[in-house]
Amino acid sequence: MQGLSSVAGSYDIVILTNGPGEVAAWVKPVVKALRRGFGEDREKLRISVVLSPCPHASQQEAALVRSFPEVDRCQEARHFTSLLVWGQTAEGWDWRKNGVSLFLGGDQFNALVLGWRLGYKTVLYAEEAVRWAWLADAYFLRNASLLTGVPSFAQKRCEIVGDLFVDAVSEDRKASFGETVAAANLNTPKQSFNTSRERQADVERSSAGSNESTNGAANLDLETAVPGTRDFSTEDADRIRSHSEAGTREQLKGHFTVGILPGSKPAKLGLGVPYFLAAVDRIRAESPDVRFVLPLAPTVSLEELAAQACPDRNPNIHQFGWTSANLALLASSHSSRFTPDPSGAPVAILTTPGGARVEVYHHFPAYDVFRECDVCLTTIGTNTAELGSLAVPMIVVLPTHSLEVFRGATGGIGGLLANLPGPVGDVAARVVNGALLKSAGFIAWPNRWAKEAVVPELVGRIEPNEVAAVVLDHMRNPAKLQSMKERLRSLNQGLAGEAASGEGAAERIAQHIKDLLEPRGQKPLLNG
Known part of the structure; x- marks a missing residue:
């Protein structure tokens, strides 16, 4: 295990995810919400994304993650086993003393193991099933129906936050088209963001890696x-x-x-x-x-x-x-x-x-x-x-x-x-x-x-x-x-009504993570 930093008030959030859908629809709105909640100071909050193996992955997920300006560093899926078993990352990442392991795709249990290995709080987002409610520090649920089958003693760890898919769509509605596209360009450096040295290195690796193809065709004329x-x-x-200009339907x-x-x-x-x-x-x-x-x-x-x-x-x-x-x-x-x-x-x-x-x-x-x-x-x-x-x-x-x-x-x-x-x-x-x-x-x-x-x-x-x-x-x-x-x-209206105030699942997740790291008083997580 690499060394732990003990700087007061500094945190690591390590996000476990896997496929392109999870990266685009879950990770993207959550990292944006985390930056809004904690601010742009990378010394206070560092966001790391760890990709886990997925048989249906496109092998371009790391490049997509590295295009998000909110993310400081990303490890590709091929190095996942070494991290989970030995606690070693391919690039020798250091870890801060306090942090959260957040599940946003893959195997929920892996996020628990990663959190325990790092000594971090464990937080899981559940879209279809709650599997480890008695082991996680917090479980964020898409809707109230997921509480069925959760033992009563574990329900206090659950929070109904809403649907991250809705957030992914609403983020696009709120952002200008140019900003949305710029943030998604896999190979264009984000000059307008004050990124850390780690993130800049990741972007450089992503650009270099884009010259390679996993299927032997992506780099050919x-x-x-x-x-x-x-x-x-x-x-x-x-x-x-x-036909592609504004007013296409007209x-x-x-x-x-x-x-x-x-x-x-x-x-x-x-x-x-x-x-x-x-x-x-x-x-x-x-x-x-x-x-x-x-x-x-x-x-x-x-x-x-x-x-x-x-x-x-x-x-x-x-x-x-x-x-x-x-x-x-x-x-x-x-x-x-x-x-x-x-x-x-x-x-x-x-x-x-x-x-x-x-x-x-x-x-x-x-x-x-x-x-x-x-x-x-x-x-x-x-x-x-x-x-x-x-x-x-x-x-x-x-x-x-x-x-x-x-x-x-x-x-x-x-x-x-x-x-x-x-x-x-x-x-x-x-x-x-x-x-x-x-x-x-x-x-x-x-x-x-x-x-x-x-x-x-x-x-x-x-x-x-x-x-x-x-x-x-x-x-x-x-x-x-x-x-x-x-x-x-x-x-959509019915699903929105199951959460406290419709869209905003990412904001609720970010706020609850902030409360875990910077508690303002003990209270049960479960809504009403």
């Missing part, structure tokens, strides 16, 4: 890496870019807009990109005036998107007869070693063999693009919560054509077998994932929150043409979309 990519003509660039009256959200994790992208493109081609064949937009996740590069749409790089296209596409960079796009475009305009176009054009956006968060959509085609994940919080109608699709690509969805013997290489692992993964789907219930976050079908879920060996038919049915029946939007708004 697009035309070399992916056949069929090209620069877009100035004429087409101007036409598309004109300019595109009569253009039904469909959002495409294939996910951020490699396994999802490999299936989702060609699958959704096949649905896009079918929709366009029936209704040529439909507009398609694809807000690319911040941890996914244009090169990765182009590769997943290329039949020479993605075997699922030939295997299942789905659709490919050529990715064309807009003329004004900066280098092919891509970083989110701060203009908020489309950065590329995907063109399918059927002639459909999909505008690709790469700023984060892309809630402005979400709001332009009449309906979104999306896979499962954090994006369903974000769309739900924005009351954007959605059709959630989980094709089961290749269940063996999804590994690590469960633990125990089944999880170990599913992670074995070769045919044995493939068979085990199909069996385990099939069993999980049968017992999972609802898969979209709005449906899970409401415990009923608020948005359509299409699960199984469903073909893209069937998905297209559902989209077209909703397009031709606006009352269905309006009803879905109203139900999502009503659900």
